Amino acid sequence: MNKELEHSFVTQLEENQNIVHKICRLYTNNSDAHNDLFQEITIQLWKAFPKFRGDSKFSTWMYRVALNTAITLYRKSKRRVRTQDFESVSFKIKSVDYDDTVEEQLKLMYSAVKNLNDIDKALVFLYLEDKSYREISETLGISEVNSRVKMNRIKKKLRTILNP
Template identity: 50%
Template sequence: MKKTELELEFETKLKEYKLLIYKVCRMYKDNDDDIQDLYQEIIIQLWKSFPKFRGESKFSTWLYRIALNTALTSYSKQKRAIQTSDVELYNIQMPYEEDIGLKEEQHQQLHTAIQQLNDVEKSIVILYLENKSYDDMEEILGISNATLRVKMNRIKEKLRTLTNNK
């Protein structure tokens, strides 16, 4: 079966941003199975929304918004029966890969501290760690620039406290 231009463009974008998606998954899930499930769910949501992407914002901004919304939605779905979609139905083949290049001990300490943050704080941290500007964060999260700056200062202090107590 020959892939369409849309499918090829989507796969190219996914290859470019797969580590970003993985980082979102790691922020919201603790074990490998849950991380893989969330990864696949984000891919599916991205594929469903991809034809509607109009390029009015950066692709990474659009991707973050969908990935974070999917991750946040997954929390509310945990108590209800989860509907699954077979990724093969969408003819998407993106292998799950481990995050490479991070020092495991430091990564684990930071990850453990971040897991103790609330959902909004986690979203802000992941965007901050990806060097997103406060303007980009405002667009992705819908939180004012000034409020984001205050929250980020409080989050930094909270993370310092959490990592120093280890």
């Protein structure tokens, strides 16, 4: 691939990498699994990037690819995420240290969210990221009405989990 495409990808990935970190935190339980999933999502984003048409924002497209990758890998193996060799990819991105203490106050919420099914987890994640129901529906491939109904049901379910 040409250097311009690679530069565009790396720049946008660096600007939006916290999206991937948050998804990794949601679908993993330790730092090794987090790093493995981050690596796999990055590879899948790179493979899919030439097909990105710009019909939506890069971040919306990134959410969709990252969530689909996480959900697919999570379903295949809940214990260990299989990855590809990252060394074979020629570009390097500047990594931002992910500080778990920044989101310590959300620990209980993450714990409760982990009890949800994969699609509900993704919906809650996007909701917590202040995405509109329109963006949520585009990212998850469901109707806007369906995303609203699902979110209301999830809120009730989370209240039950957090306040038994």
